[in-house]
Amino acid sequence: MSQQLTFVILSSGLDSLRELRAALAARDHTHLLAAGDDTEQMLPEVERLRPNAAIVALGAEPEQALKFVERVASVSPTTAVVCASRDASPDLILRSLRAGARDFLHLPVAPAEFETVLARTAEFCHVQPVAKKKRGRAVAVFSSKGGCGTSFIATNLAASLSAPTVLVDLNLQAGDLTLFLGVEPKYTIADLVENREQADDAMLKSYLAPHSANLSLLAAPREADAADDIEAEHVFSVIQILRERYDYVVIDPQHTFDSITLAALDQVDEILMVLTLDIPAIRSAQRTLAIFDRLGYPRHKVRIVVNRWSKQIDLDLRQVERYLGERVMGFITSDYRAVVNSINLGQPLVESDPSSRIAGEIRQIAAGLGGGAHANAPAPSPEADGERRGLLAGLFRRQAKVQEQTKSARALLDKKAVGGQPSPVG
Ligand SMILES: Nc1ncnc2c1ncn2[C@@H]1O[C@H](COP(=O)(O)OP(=O)(O)O)[C@@H](O)[C@H]1O
Ligand SMILES: [Mg+2]
Structure with missing residues (x-):
């Protein structure tokens, strides 16, 4: 110190x-x-x-x-x-x-x-005069395909961190995190960008919408055209300003590789890449990993999170890992009712129903951030939580079925996806 x-x-x-x-x-x-x-x-x-x-x-x-x-x-x-x-x-x-x-x-x-x-x-x-500036941990929750649940996960992840946190809505054209958090901000990222040179602590705070003691939101502009003046370098310095003052900056970017998104992805410590267990999402995740490679992001910067997991889906996490060549760091169970209710309530599920299964899974992911205790552990396989009755028989039946279906899924993937230059996914 x-x-x-x-x-x-x-x-x-x-x-x-x-x-x-x-x-x-x-x-x-x-x-x-x-x-x-x-x-x-x-x-x-x-x-x-x-x-x-x-x-x-x-x-x-x-x-x-x-x-x-x-x-x-x-x-x-x-x-x-x-x-x-x-x-x-x-x-x-x-x-x-x-x-x-x-x-x-x-x-x-x-x-x-x-x-x-x-x-x-x-x-x-014997005084150490030059203290390093605070550098909070910046995390982007990203998917190159919309609808995988990045906004839901970013919001809940931010709400589950027990340290001063800012959630940043980088969907500049159509951000809706105000609804996810049930806040009505007076100002947005457009105002902070405009006045970023003068942003002292008090001013910065006034641009954020407080949600709870630890969590505030930097909202997306209310009018889409206010986003036109925001450039990548502005976003870069806004994130910089925020991480000098907050322990965590959780970012929900757009689902494209535009310059604003890249400014955020470049700077963050970790990218939680969200996918669901359907072929288009897995294919999109695979392309995204290839783009991250080309951008020079080290693989340890990218952590894969599977959302909407259900045991009714016959593609298991290990198969996805093999296909992507990366470990899955966490998974979130599918529970449409719980998720939609929490979004409609404007309250993160980790707050409205902290004992729910999804809340526990989100907390598990939060605990793995930044090399936390769970950082390098493989995601506990949700399959292991399955019913124990008739375990072996069920397992063999299931394996046979899964193998058959995965074979066709993989054939489909091979046919549709891979090969050729990966291109930005919109
Ligand atoms: N774990 C989940 N179980 C069920 N539904 C989910 C889950 N996560 C997200 N959803 C649903 O998926 C939809 C898209 O979520 P959202 O967070 O807006 O995605 P994105 O920001 O990636 O486009 C929402 O309607 C949400 O209710
Ligand atoms: Mg979203």
Whole structure:
């Protein structure tokens, strides 16, 4: 964990004081405790505050200030003194060091030199000054085919995370996540894009629609034409801004490989690729994986989630894994009634019915995010939850049937799909 570097400034000249104050204010993780021009007032302050560093500006007559430097060493030996002056003559530098200064800063402040002085001061004080910016985990829930349930899954996944989370509706033309979350936002992503340069914490918050203590929505524009002004680079920086302030950014992109979607997919840590167990969806997933390969996404960035699983479907998860050459990370049972009711209620199922089977499956997927405990475990096979009665007989019957049907399904896939250049799927 990094700490702040604390400072006091002594400067008899107002210009130098302003300049040094501004230089400190421009850096994260520096904190100015006191500043003044009177050595007699500042010395007790140094003794009381024991700052990490004292910056002492030396004017045309530096004697009194150099005395102050000597006295700081005796009242607060742990305080690093940095002398600063427009005069960087070897003579003045030497006198500063002899008085006890640890470093010397040439004025006006040059940013690179100031960084070096800060780094050295931090090292002297055993403080780690440059904290990495927060970088929340960004996850896109994606399918190149509409209707597989990405909006439902993105919403429920976001609602199941127990840390500050923003759900981003990147269906800029026709986003409907406000309905999934039952919120009526005042602002949308179009407003944030327009004002992204000024977005401080309070302003950013006002652009989001709060759903619960941990979850807010960055909604899609209300009017489709407001989306026309939003470009890929805007989306990139909006996601950047969000992940600096939230632990999770869950994104529901469009089902196409347009530039906005790619800006999001490029940046996220993880892509949950959703498919259902029907031939068009599996074929589309296979093409998507090929496109991800061409885009250079590492395979571990992509996690496959099967939605609307049912034991009545005679294609099991392992067959899909073999076909796609990738493991299935999670599956969600088909329960149209429960899902549609939760959507119509405007409340994620993980909230409206947390003990439901689907809610448990969503939580399992959430637990596997970001290398979580379940990240590398294969999805527990839903087939294993099946009825145990007559297990062996049933299994043999089933296997025979599955093999037969998979053979025809695979033949169909081979005929329709694979081969040739994969093309963006719309
Ligand atoms: N696990 C599920 N079981 C049953 N129906 C589902 C399931 N997941 C999604 N659906 C249904 O599928 C439809 C499409 O879901 P949606 O999330 O809007 O898909 P997408 O955003 O991928 O187009 C919705 O009507 C939803 O009720
Ligand atoms: Mg959708």
